[in-house]
Amino acid sequence: MKKITSIFLVAILYGCGSSVSPVDQGLIDQVMHIGNGSEPQGLDPHIVTGVPEHHLLITMCEGLTTSNPKGGANLPGMAESWEISEDGRIYIFNIRKDAKWSNGDDFVADDIVWSWMRVLTPSLGSQYPDMLYYVEGAEDFNTGVITDFTKVGVKAIDDKTLEVKLNNPTPFFLGLLSHYSTWPVHKETVLKFGEIDDRQGLWTRPGNFVCNGPMNLKSWELNKKIIVEKNPLYWDADKVKLNQMHFYPVSDINTEERMFRAGQLHLTSTVPSQKCGVWREEGNPNLRIDPYMGTYYYRANVNVKPLDNVKVRKALTYAIDREKLTEKVTQCGQIPAYSFTPPGAAGYNPNTEIPYDPELARQLLAEAGYEKTEDFPVLQILYNTSEDHRKIALTIQQMWQQNLGISVELENMDWKVYLSRQNSMDYQISRAGWIGDYEDPNTFLDIMRTGRGNNRTGWSNQEFDELVGKANATADQEERYRLLGEAEKILIDELPIIPIYTYVRSYQLSPDVKGYSPNYLDHHHPKTLYLERD
């Protein structure tokens, strides 16, 4: 028995020792291995929400435009060109003559019309219909005010020409089209497996799945791996160098890090935050830190005392040393935030300032009627379970206690409880993060308008609402940014939100991967990627 066991062990160990790691093998086969966070909810672009889903869908489907891998204005996708009317409200898209679905069917303008009808069909329960609310009649159709889709401003003029009418000139409309919720799905395939509004249809399974992107779905093993392979019918297939991409749903960050070290992954979804500082010091050559269009901030519930007083909110905001926090606590290259919209994205630079001035903060608190800090009620910071959120909350607790002399308590809640309390406004201060859906300041400022579901602070300011509304009805980009900048100033003067830092995307990338450029939205088109060892 012992003999058999030892032979067995030796055989296994020998077999493994001599095998080539997936990263080395990938170089030969042009197969890229990617850590993709969690198991995707699904692959139906009209139903799913989330980053892992986006990483997969960008390989398999394509909208009218695609995001620029180097950042900036969108590039042509299914539409090879477009014309915009003078008033900025009518778009004519010219669909590529050679655009095809992965099953060989011709891609026509009507595919977009049907797909948008699907996203906006109320009974589908899409979570992103508002991405199309800029189109005439779209919101009315989605909320059931009208039931006739021909009244919605999207129409196929002929097979290869699409006309879209907007409510207002929306300069970021082309940017919206690179978000998966606006992407087309193959009508015949969807209908073969269910109705237009079927959430449970099996059309996204391997073998059934038909889309129009550079890769096509090969296999999908639940919680294990999704493989996509090159789609030879893609209009730009000549440029696609990768043969396959393997996506692993590695939810444990430490497991992902070990997989990378053992040569099982080319790219990780993130890095363990406790290692980031050390790696930066040691100069880990695989560590990459890229700018990202997201802001980490605290919401203040302006409906409750003492946070209804703007002076109190200012005092709290000015008492946070953001530079110290990003340097000593988060340690991964995060940028101290002095505005809500991350600066630099889409060429927009908010001209706002937030001083770190404990003395001014104490003075503001005194002006608000809290000369004696013992009169100040105990403040609670709500955050969801995470070591990183806890560390930040602890630091801010300490800064507020030291600089303002007030008492602060921390409330740690499970993710869904945290969401539920935030939605019902049952909090004082609450941790928050916002990631842009498209590269435009509107994706940030719009959520702070009165009554927006994601505002969740109770704050309302008519002037702010008007400025953002006016900016979105303005076709002139310079004027638009000026108006949005004004709005941003009001926001930072009123401070219903306390900006803390601008996110960065930190991850590990094998030096074999070429053509992977950083961009604010973290969109990486497989067309630009290939594997080569220096």
Place this chain on the structure above:
Amino acid sequence: MLNVLIRRVLIAIPVLLVVASLTFFFIRLAPGGPFDADKVVSPQVMKNLNAAYNLDAPLYRQYFDYMSGVIVGDFGPSFRYPGRSVSEMIYTGLPITFELAFYALMIAVALGIFSGVLAALKRNTFLDYFPMAIAMLGICVPTFLMGPILVLVFGINLELLPVSGWDTLSGDKLLPSITLGFAYAAYIARLSRGGMLEVLGQDFIRTARAKGLSELSIVTRHAMQGGLLPVVSFMGPAIAGLLGGSFVVETIFQIPGLGRFYVEAAFNRDYTMILGTTIFFSAMIIFFNLLSDLAVLLLNPRARENL
């Protein structure tokens, strides 16, 4: 014997019903719903979603609809993964969790019984102290520490075995099976040592020795039958623990088993998935406990007398 079997199966049905009903109502008490997300959707969209999953019906109606589905083996659609039914997900993850539990059990039994029996025979010598010290270590060191240590040594430093995966790279099943099996091997070693010591001191063993039987035959044919009874009784809970407790090992080693679905379902408020996996794991625990009780009855005549 048959009576016991029928009685236990009949008890199992109301037990499962109570488990399912309690779970159904308890998860509804937890704050937050399956469609709560960081990005709030409009009330209209939330209404559409609730309607799509029958969540707009009164709670008692939902309960009866769900239960009538369960009776015919339909656990409903997953709320988190559109297009996937809970039955399908259990069916996908279960064989993997079973396989992992089986290998772990084999390792636990082989290692545990071997070192336990050896320790009992060589009492108060190095061969007793050493395996028992290791066993104590196995009981004390949790799997979430044992797993990464094994990975670090065998996967990263020695580059002998893959650090993660299941059925992807050759040898990737070894480390997770050892990690999961080791803790149970430790328990089994201590149980079999204790059981063996008790039996080895009894008169019938002395008689067997006096009759001149070889030591091997005394140990394997006479002592082990009684000495390993505690191990057999431990098997039921052990298998249940291996199946239900595989979550940590599945996460560390990136194994697509059922344990990960189970825990993630709770965080996601995936109501049907929580219910489906809870009912399923309860049924498994009841089944394996019954199996181990029956095995004890078969092995131990005294237990049969008390029927």
